[in-house]
Amino acid sequence: xxxxxxxxxxxxxxxxxxxxxxxxxxxxxxxxxxxxxxxxxxxxxxxxxxxxxxxxxxxxxxxxxxxxxxxxxxxxxxxxxxxxxxxxxxxxxxxxxxxxxxxxxxxxxxxxxxxx
Numbered sequence: 001x002x003x004x005x006x007x008x009x010x011x012x013x014x015x016x017x018x019x020x021x022x023x024x025x026x027x028x029x030x031x032x033x034x035x036x037x038x039x040x041x042x043x044x045x046x047x048x049x050x051x052x053x054x055x056x057x058x059x060x061x062x063x064x065x066x067x068x069x070x071x072x073x074x075x076x077x078x079x080x081x082x083x084x085x086x087x088x089x090x091x092x093x094x095x096x097x098x099x100x101x102x103x104x105x106x107x108x109x110x111x112x113x114x115x116x
Contacts, residue, residue, distance in 0.1 A: 003065040004095065004114040005037040005083045008047055011056045014097065023089040034072075037062065037083040040113045045077075047100070047108050057100040061114065066093040 009017075009026060017023035029035045038046040043059070051057060064071055064083060073081040098111045 003063055005039060005062050005064045005071075006043040006113065007035070007037050007060045007062060007089070008043070008051055008100065009058055009060060010054075011058050011099075014058050014060070017089075017091065022091060025088075034084040034086045035089055037064075037085065039083065042077075042080065042082065043113065044110065049077075051108070053102070053106055055102050057108070058097050059100045059111065060097045061095040062089065063093050063095055066090075 007023075009023070013026060014023070023035070024030070025035045036046075047057075067085055067089075070087040071083055071085050074084050076082040100108050100110065103109045
């Protein structure tokens with residue numbers, strides 16, 4: 001399993017995180033008590049289910065191995081294990097951040113991801 005995990009985040013929220021030097025989470029993360037991530041195999045379905053039709057999104061690739069014991073893989077959608085971070089995301093663990101534009105058909109166009 002790759003150590004790279006992904007976070008989908010609105011650009012404005014990410015810019016706030018860059019200004020603070022850390023990402024504390026989106027509203028759903030704050031409500032749930034952890035930051036939601038997806039693996040390469042999960043991220044497209046995550047976007048289709050939770051971000052359909054939304055513009056202004058970014059996809060961030062994070063080195064999960066650098067997050068330590070605060071990162072836990074826990075059962076979620078369909079019993080699959082999803083990465084959850086219990087604490088803020090240090091921006092120095094982020095490998096890259098790229099736009100997640102909408103295509104003409106209304107679906108998101110992903111950059112190349114690890115493990116694909």
